[in-house]
Amino acid sequence: MNGLKLFRIVAWAAVAVVAVGMATIYVLQPRNAGVATTTSSGKAAVGGSFSLNSHKGERVTDETLRGKPYLAFFGFTNCPDICPTTLFDLSEMMAELGPQADKFNVLLISVDPERDSQELLATYITAFDSRIIALRGTREETDAVLKSFAAMAVKVPMDGGQYTMEHTAGVYLMDENGEYVGLMRMDETREARMQKLRKLAS
Numbered sequence: 116m117n118g119l120k121l122f123r124i125v126a127w128a129a130v131a132v133v134a135v136g137m138a139t140i141y142v143l144q145p146r147n148a149g150v151a152t153t154t155s156s157g158k159a160a161v162g163g164s165f166s167l168n169s170h171k172g173e174r175v176t177d178e179t180l181r182g183k184p185y186l187a188f189f190g191f192t193n194c195p196d197i198c199p200t201t202l203f204d205l206s207e208m209m210a211e212l213g214p215q216a217d218k219f220n221v222l223l224i225s226v227d228p229e230r231d232s233q234e235l236l237a238t239y240i241t242a243f244d245s246r247i248i249a250l251r252g253t254r255e256e257t258d259a260v261l262k263s264f265a266a267m268a269v270k271v272p273m274d275g276g277q278y279t280m281e282h283t284a285g286v287y288l289m290d291e292n293g294e295y296v297g298l299m300r301m302d303e304t305r306e307a308r309m310q311k312l313r314k315l316a317s
Contacts (some may be wrong), residue, residue, distance in 0.1 A: 161287065161295035162187075163263035167224065167256060170236040170249040175222075177293050184315045185220035186299070187287040189266050191227035191280050192239045198223075199242075201286065201301050206244035208305075208312055216246065218316040224260060225251040226268035226282045288315055 166176040186205070190198035202223065209216040223240065225231040228251045231239075236249040252260065261268055266283040273279055288296040288311060299311050 161263075161265050162289055162293055165252075165256070165260040165263060167250040167252040167260065168233060170233055170240050170251075172233060175248065175250055180220060180289075181293060182291055183218070183220055184291050184296075185222060185289050186315075187222045187224055187264065187289060188285075189224050189226050189261070189264075189268065189282050191225050191282070192231050192235055193227065193279065195279075197284055197301075201284070202243045202247065204301060204308075205247065205286070208309060209244045209246060211309070212312060212316065215313070215316045216244075219312075221247045223247060223249045224257075225249065226257060226261065227280050228252060228254055228257050290315070 162177070164177050166174060169175050188198075188201055188205070190201070192198075205221060209221065221244070223236075225236065231249075231251050233251065236251060240247055240249045251257070257268075264283075264287060266287075268280055268282040270278050271281050284301070286299040286301070288299055290296050296315065297311065299308055301308075
């Protein structure tokens with residue numbers, strides 16, 4: 116192998132590493148994190164119609180949620196860190212709010228419907244505030260709701276034929292009409308997050 120050919124191989128390998136790194140960052144950030152895409156009405160184009168099954172076997176749609184603000188978090192039961200941490204934090208904040216937390220719904224939307232059955236979600240969600248609703252759909256329904264929220268979820272293969280999911284982090288805040296209000300990041304201060312929840316509840 117001559118020097119020029121070796122140089123080309125090394126250069127292309129470096130480009131590939133950078134590309135993978137940038138793609139990973141892109142996947143983990145909400146698509147609307149910077150300047151949100153807006154509609155002609157001036158409102159952020161996040162959210163929309165969806166229909167999913169709850170961990171209780173009930174059909175939940177954007178229409179059934181109307182009249183009450185809601186929080187939407189994308190995750191999955193096999194998630195090792197971000198998902199349980201976010202759900203525990205939400206549970207603690209809901210407990211701190213007390214009855215005020217009854218003024219909005221909190222949704223965990225599974226990005227892994229192949230493994231997250233209704234039964235598994237029903238067991239998983241018992242570790243958190245009882246007011247949190249876990250939702251799942253078919254692969255097509257899941258992809259559709261991810262697209263409507265400008266969120267991302269990518270299957271990442273692991274050893275032994277297993278896989279994990281890299282997905283958008285953050286909690287979407289939606290008003291009583293299903294309109295996007297903003298994003299609550301779990302790396303924000305506790306008080307900043309509590310202020311957002313109090314404002315949503317009011």
